[in-house]
Amino acid sequence: MLTFIKNISSLCTLSSGNPIARRGDEMQNITEIKNGAIIFNEKIEFVGTTEEAQKRIVEKQLKIDKTIDATGKTIIPGFCDSHTHIVFAGDRSDEFARRLRGVTYKEIAEEGGGILHTMKATRKASLEELVQAGKKLALSAMKYGTTSIEIKSGYSLTTEGELNQLRAIKQLKKELPLNIRSTFMGAHDFPPEYKNNREKYVDLIINEMIPAVAEEKLADYCDAFIDEGYYTLDEAEKIFEAAKKYGMKIRTHSDEMADVGAAGFSADIGAVSADHLLFASDKSIVKMAKSDIVATMMPATAYFIRMPYAPARKMIKAGCCVALASDCNPGSSFTENMQLVLSLAVINMKMTAEESLTAATLNGAKAMNLSEVTGSLAPGKQADFIIANVNSYVDIFYHFGINHVDEVWIKGKNIVKNTSEFSI
Ligand code: NIG
Ligand code: FE
Numbered sequence: 072m073l074t075f076i077k078n079i080s081s082l083c084t085l086s087s088g089n090p091i092a093r094r095g096d097e098m099q100n101i102t103e104i105k106n107g108a109i110i111f112n113e114k115i116e117f118v119g120t121t122e123e124a125q126k127r128i129v130e131k132q133l134k135i136d137k138t139i140d141a142t143g144k145t146i147i148p149g150f151c152d153s154h155t156h157i158v159f160a161g162d163r164s165d166e167f168a169r170r171l172r173g174v175t176y177k178e179i180a181e182e183g184g185g186i187l188h189t190m191k192a193t194r195k196a197s198l199e200e201l202v203q204a205g206k207k208l209a210l211s212a213m214k215y216g217t218t219s220i221e222i223k224s225g226y227s228l229t230t231e232g233e234l235n236q237l238r239a240i241k242q243l244k245k246e247l248p249l250n251i252r253s254t255f256m257g258a259h260d261f262p263p264e265y266k267n268n269r270e271k272y273v274d275l276i277i278n279e280m281i282p283a284v285a286e287e288k289l290a291d292y293c294d295a296f297i298d299e300g301y302y303t304l305d306e307a308e309k310i311f312e313a314a315k316k317y318g319m320k321i322r323t324h325s326d327e328m329a330d331v332g333a334a335g336f337s338a339d340i341g342a343v344s345a346d347h348l349l350f351a352s353d354k355s356i357v358k359m360a361k362s363d364i365v366a367t368m369m370p371a372t373a374y375f376i377r378m379p380y381a382p383a384r385k386m387i388k389a390g391c392c393v394a395l396a397s398d399c400n401p402g403s404s405f406t407e408n409m410q411l412v413l414s415l416a417v418i419n420m421k422m423t424a425e426e427s428l429t430a431a432t433l434n435g436a437k438a439m440n441l442s443e444v445t446g447s448l449a450p451g452k453q454a455d456f457i458i459a460n461v462n463s464y465v466d467i468f469y470h471f472g473i474n475h476v477d478e479v480w481i482k483g484k485n486i487v488k489n490t491s492e493f494s495i
Pocket of ligand 2: 156324398400
């Protein structure tokens with residue numbers, strides 16, 4: 072069942088160079104093929120020029136079931152959004168309207184709103200309600216080109232509630248074609264019941280939540296919000312030690328509100344990814360550059376809560392493996408649109424188009440331990456890609472604020488179809 076897409080005006084494969092992740096200068100290499108072609112079933116069989124593909128079809132007597140002409144189109148790997156909180160209940164549009172009138176995100180959190188607002192609604196939600204809420208955002212993310220996504224719990228902060236969120240993510244894994252990774256984040260905030268007894272809540276995470284999550288095999292990762300006013304390095308370390316014993320890998324929310332040394336700590340403990348990094352220190356950046364960790368930045372968060380952007384140029388110059396993600400959540404970044412994230416990255420974090428594409432595809436996959444199977448268009452990897460209705464990948468950035476996705480293919484199947492068709 073081979074499909075052959077030919078005459079692709081701009082095919083960005085990221086297929087030459089390191090197949091697993093790119094750091095520093097290597098992020099500039101996206102391997103663009105003009106008049107490209109791709110042959111695939113569930114996995115990619117061949118990428119190259121149309122001429123080379125036609126030769127190969129004859130030589131190897133490949134049986135092509137479907138041929139698609141992609142003249143005037145661009146193909147890039149599907150977006151790998153490695154940081155989201157899309158399974159939640161409730162509505163924080165009132166808080167957003169207040170922020171527009173001048174109240175800050177921090178002030179709302181200190182009043183007991185913010186994460187705790189979503190917590191109250193999420194605790195009350197049924198499994199089915201959470202599945203439907205997550206599905207709506209996941210489908211929308213796919214329309215904008217996302218093919219792999221990480222989803223966290225962390226809006227219940229009770230054992231049963233966290234399990235409920237993670238079971239909803241498990242259900243999404245069953246129902247959707249997306250590549251999905253799940254993360255347990257009981258350490259997203261301290262629930263009001265434990266506000267004056269943090270130690271007891273950390274104990275609950277370690278002794279009750281983590282074993283229960285592991286028992287049902289609900290999480291690939293454990294995450295904690297390590298920041299001023301949230302979890303300390305010591306608390307995070309204890310939680311992560313327990314999570315590792317149960318086979319979970321580690322990822323962190325690091326230095327989003329202030330520099331607490333969380334990014335460097337994350338590199339030291341072998342975390343897969345340190346995320347946010349708005350205030351990451353030079354020392355932490357050097358530690359990240361010297362380790363295998365992915366430094367994940369989420370410019371839509373800085374934009375949405377009016378914070379300074381993370382120092383992307385500094386990290387790339389230092390040689391970090393940089394990824395871009397949406398952080399889609401109801402408080403600090405309510406967008407599932409990775410094209411918007413790319414726009415913000417090139418203009419406000421001064422990343423190049425090529426670096427941004429690498430960060431949102433191959434390096435995002437690496438941040439989910441998925442880059443052996445997806446994130447670039449190379450033989451043997453899954454056929455996960457976007458057909459964009461533009462002549463060149465540069466146009467995705469140049470013509471900004473619109474959805475360029477025409478089609479999305481995941482594991483060789485056309486999941487999102489012809490978004491540019493009208494019945495006029
Ligand atoms: O990643 N930083 C912590 N958590 C989320 C915000 C969650 C919320 O406001 O609901 C974030 O930005
Ligand atoms: Fe987050």
